[in-house]
Amino acid sequence: MTHKQIQTDRRIRSAFTAGVALLLIGVLLGPGRVPVAQGYNADATTAITGLTQHSSFHYEMVRVLALLAGFDKNEAEEIGVAGEAVDLGQFTGYKFLGSKAKTVTIRNTNRFGPNGRLYHFGRRSSQYEKVDADGARSNTCEYFKGGDRTSPNTAPCTVKGPELDQIKNWAFDLPGPKPTANELPRDASGKPIQPKTPVAIGIYVHSIGDSYSHEKCMIDAAFRFHKPIPFSCNTQWHTDPVRGEFTVGIAFTKAAANEVWRALRQFKGADGSNPPNFIKEFLAIKDACTRVKFAVDTFNSLTGETSKGIRCPGPSGTLGKSRRRG
Numbered sequence: 001m002t003h004k005q006i007q008t009d010r011r012i013r014s015a016f017t018a019g020v021a022l023l024l025i026g027v028l029l030g031p032g033r034v035p036v037a038q039g040y041n042a043d044a045t046t047a048i049t050g051l052t053q054h055s056s057f058h059y060e061m062v063r064v065l066a067l068l069a070g071f072d073k074n075e076a077e078e079i080g081v082a083g084e085a086v087d088l089g090q091f092t093g094y095k096f097l098g099s100k101a102k103t104v105t106i107r108n109t110n111r112f113g114p115n116g117r118l119y120h121f122g123r124r125s126s127q128y129e130k131v132d133a134d135g136a137r138s139n140t141c142e143y144f145k146g147g148d149r150t151s152p153n154t155a156p157c158t159v160k161g162p163e164l165d166q167i168k169n170w171a172f173d174l175p176g177p178k179p180t181a182n183e184l185p186r187d188a189s190g191k192p193i194q195p196k197t198p199v200a201i202g203i204y205v206h207s208i209g210d211s212y213s214h215e216k217c218m219i220d221a222a223f224r225f226h227k228p229i230p231f232s233c234n235t236q237w238h239t240d241p242v243r244g245e246f247t248v249g250i251a252f253t254k255a256a257a258n259e260v261w262r263a264l265r266q267f268k269g270a271d272g273s274n275p276p277n278f279i280k281e282f283l284a285i286k287d288a289c290t291r292v293k294f295a296v297d298t299f300n301s302l303t304g305e306t307s308k309g310i311r312c313p314g315p316s317g318t319l320g321k322s323r324r325r326g
């Protein structure tokens with residue numbers, strides 16, 4: 001081939017590559033192309049709650065634990081709403097205090113953005129509870145020893161140590177490695193979120209939950225993202241009522257809830273070694289609607305909130321049982 005032919009060939013090839021890349025970006029980010037649920041599959045659906053589809057663990061459970069840990073109801077609501085906003089970018093909770101619902105916006109933590117692995121697929125040191133499951137390690141960096149450094153999904157922990165510990169150092173304003181300025185969560189106006197605020201605590205407890213809900217995939221595949229196979233890496237892991245994180249993965253979910261509790265208590269300067277019974281009761285409910293309803297009813301009875309409860313179909317449904325008001 002002549003020099004000119006090679007050049008033309010190269011130009012065609014790079015134009016093709018750019019085209020494919022653009023197409024991929026379009027498919028991934030195009031407005032409305034990928035419904036939120038497809039990349040997320042949270043258990044608390046709009047049909048159940050009337051809110052944007054979300055996770056009963058990150059919102060409904062966390063705000064009850066925050067109340068029990070000693071936060072007031074405004075702070076507890078903000079912690080829960082912020083926790084969910086880490087996934088959705090923006091989240092609005094239930095109608096609150098008989099008036100407007102709380103909305104929290106969090107930027108720079110998107111799962112598909114540059115900090116997705118930091119906030120949603122963080123690894124932990126042994127300062128956190130080890131999961132009672134086959135192959136589980138206390139320091140979850142160990143799954144990635146010898147991992148391929150060229151791929152962010154498989155690379156070992158860096159010299160800064162496990163990501164969850166870094167997020168804690170930021171959220172609690174502790175000494176030690178923290179996320180860089182480019183990695184910090186930001187508010188709606190683009191300003192870094194301040195540590196030691198309810199929103200910062202909400203972000204940290206979200207990352208605690210995710211470090212456990214994505215751990216089975218780390219054990220099975222030494223992988224820090226979602227992919228279809230193995231099932232522990234599939235997004236369905238979060239919601240599947242038979243082989244997901246509320247059944248076969250319950251050991252992970254339980255340790256996660258215990259650590260969320262411990263973090264909330266620690267922030268309050270209180271002993272977090274004794275998780276409340278609420279955790280056990282909440283995790284024992286395998287039906288998503290009944291689980292959400294239980295947490296909402298608990299929150300409402302602890303706060304005197306009068307937002308109408310959740311109504312679930314079926315025998316465990318609420319037509320007879322729910323507190324109907326107004």
Ligand SMILES: [Zn+2]
Pocket residue numbers: 086087119120206210
């Ligand atoms: Zn997440």
Ligand SMILES: [Zn+2]
Pocket residue numbers: 214226235238
């Ligand atoms: Zn996930």
